[in-house]
Amino acid sequence: MCSATNLKTRKGDLLCGYDHGMRPLGPTMRRRQLGAELRALRNSAGISMEHAAAVLDCVRSRIGHIENGRNSIRKPELKVLLDLYGASDEDHEVLEELRQQASKRGWTSTYRLPSWLKRYVELETDAATMRSFESEVIPGLLQTEAYARRIHEVAGPLVKPADIDKLVAARMRRASRLTDEQAPLDYAAVVSEAAFRRALGEAEIGPAQLAHVVELARRPNVTLHVLPFAAGLRPGTGSSFMLLTFDPDVAPPFGYEEHTISGGVLDDPREIQRLAEMWELLRGQSLTAEQSLTWLSELARTQE
Secondary structure (H helix, E strand, C coil): CCCCCCCCCCHHHHHHCECCCCECCCHHHHHHHHHHHHHHHHHHHCCCHHHHHHHHCCCHHHHHHHHCCCCCCCHHHHHHHHHHCCCCHHHHHHHHHHHHHHCCCCHHHHCCCCHHHHHHHHHHHHCCEEEEEECCCCCHHHCCHHHHHHHHHCCHHHCCHHHHHHHHHHHHHHHHHHHCCCCCCEEEEEEEHHHHHHHHCCCCCHHHHHHHHHHHHCCCCEEEEEECHHHCCCCCCCCEEEEEECCCCCCCCEEEEECCCCEEEECCHHHHHHHHHHHHHHHHHCCCHHHHHHHHHHHHHCCC
């Protein structure tokens, strides 16, 4: 993150988003930016978290949650902290504008996403690159609407029928990052052969799903690696995970592991490094991107 000095000179970059303002950041990253600026100001002023909490009349953990972007901050609270840290009038102006952006509702608020998934999706929305591994299903960003609907329909008690329309719509909204004209997501996926074979078990939607993956895999920002059955035993059996990275000065990398009934965002650098190493190992056991596209194209042709 940037230091808290010269906020006025950095106002454009800070408030417009990443990639020279081409794609504004969402409220989750805005909260992280605001928290990082407040942390830098507090450290520069030599003030402890305990002291800041006492002045704000809150527990120490609230200061920590504000600074790491987990919690939002109200306008009066921001003013108290900025006065305490000796911030200039220009700092007040810039950070209040950033607070307002961080307080806006993101697009995920209109969908009924579970809290554990909502946190991940908000991070995914602002990611610059994504790597994923899937063993049993087509990755969410590569799914057709029909396939996504079927995935939710067969989830049984895990998904309420009344929620399916919104969950499918949210998945399609997420997938639009791959075709974003301004800042498309740079996406690389390792997918087990089993996921494609299982898709073909759904005769009405499988062929169209495979054709859709082939089309996306030909995009310059999408790289697909098929992990064939011939690779034998592998690490991460039965699991799926994602790795997100962001543009400079936005956020450190995040990981995400999906389980049967939940999922969890990972921010521990050691855990993220282990996932990155596992992804590279899986990629090394997979077909190359060119081989994968050829394999998938041939599989799709058998369904014509």
